[in-house]
Amino acid sequence: MTHPLVAVDARSPGAVLEALRDALSGGDAVNPRVDGDVPSDLPSRVEKRIALVIETSGSTGRSKRVALSAGALLAGAAAADQALAGPGQWVLALPAHYVAGTNVLVRSLATETAPELLPVGHFSAAAFFAAADRLDAPVRYTSLVPAQLTTVLDAARPGTEEDRILRRFDAILVGGQATPASLLARAQESGARVVRTYGSSETSGGCVYDGVPVGRTRATVVDGQLELTGPTLAEYYLGDPERTEAAFVVRDGTRWYRTGDAGEVDVDGRVTVTGRLDDVIVSGGEKVSLGVVERVVQGFPGLAGAVVVRAPHARWGEVPVVALARDTAEEPPGLDALRASVVEVAGRAAAPDRLLVVDALPLLPSGKPDRVALTRLAAEASSPAP
Template structure:
């Protein structure tokens, strides 16, 4: 056994130093959000554990995911093989979030020094300035879609910023579904975006543009997407029941049950169609909120919109769209969604907000949004 330290992620450089020690056999670490109370996890973990990630709990089920040094470094090696090799990174995500710690792990594995943005509100101009300071020939960053949108907005009016962004060998984008319109916009700007899929339980992204990286394997069992490979977490800290439910062994291979619905094509390409737990029954018909959200996000001005459930006396439950300054009417949104997903999937309401509530990870706070639309 070895010590488990909690590390305030307010200064990502502290997380970097502690993580470097943890990967080389020192104490494991559990980074926590700046300004939050320090967590009180078990004081010791197995020697192989280097990092514990506490999930954001966007669905109300926070977990502490225990990751080994071997899994973290396997993830870094797989990423390098799928991209342009080891490089230098800009850290623009919270250092207590798995995508943020991944940037630090890959920097450590590459023996490069990451350029770290200060925590807090994302400033696209500050990001560009940080990117200009990169010195390595191979350059990467990892973002969520809202950050990429802000950078593309800046690049559309500032050619110098656009030039800096084009120098990245890859801009990894994950954390939530990335609208096709946003990807097309990045492509037109000459920015190489790689869509990533994964979770804390897989050391972050392990599927790039639908293709499993390294020796990661994907399968669909009873409609649920499962992943296997060397990047899987060891367990949920002090939660054997949840561990047993999420990780299964078949024919000697250990798999993580993602909770996502999806498909794997004959040539191994993964497509995620939504969360298994985001299905509502509206008027007696099953409706996937994830499918509705993807359809909505293809509409102009709705790239960051979120779809949540709301109670309805008439229909049982209905989809509701929450968006910042929506450019289309509810009738137009309903028509577009119905054309893709059927009439039962057409949103019942369109709620305009000044800003979407976000978790520290940059993901939408779906619990807060569900509460927002509840009084109907």
């Protein structure tokens, strides 16, 4: 059996909320879209068990349409309540076409609380604190990416009204990318109750809190890759059986999601993520393919041998860094020129943070660049907090 798949303009979070209300009750499935445009290849109908289709880019930049059931979404909401302080009221500060944004709406519907919705567009600390101050439930939550948390902490100086409002949250979920240790320490010193989350659209959003799988989620590592299982897993990638087969595997009757992340799971089940197995980073909440950035950079005269690696950043989580040998070019192109070209092709989040000039690029025995060594060098010279 099938039912309609309805595209909803995510620029209206209230419309997404109402569409999800219907979907969780067995109504039409929802596809929140960033621009409201409906692509010609989007199916008009999906299987009855599908409630939400989240569209996101993969490591190659090719779109993925993650199909989630109402059961998976509600299992994620129940697990969050169990791991946190119970049912509460939320501030929606994330786009409604991100799984973390739809999670806020699903959890609000599951607990029958009215979320406070921020205006769509540039994140404003003033708008955030105004919305947070309107919360009237005894238990209060929000979900942010690290850049937003930095903005909020900047505004919440000790003794201010913003500081009081921030401390009133029972939990501030922070995910979407690696959260710098310095930012977590700063939040702790401020009295903000930050919970680091890990998950993806394929797991109905965050399903590991501060390294601990929540609800019935379990984690394991196979051949160095972190895998997750539990009732929050997506059904499949819509219209992409090959990618579905590669990402979801069944072993001994249990279905696992292969995250694409390298990680470790200790004897107590605690999860540590050590990095991506591919070349994708998340900068300011947006996925960036280092391979795409590198191809643009290598198109500049004299930079055919340049290498683009990741580096931690106190505000954006991770950023691209261009590594080049000192003798690669007599006069390397200016960083502004590189940034402009990369932004035109891959978007603002992909702009290189800086140039890392070394005497000679370290090489592997095969003659290929030693990206691990370059990544280490980039991390050692990482950008300070702005």
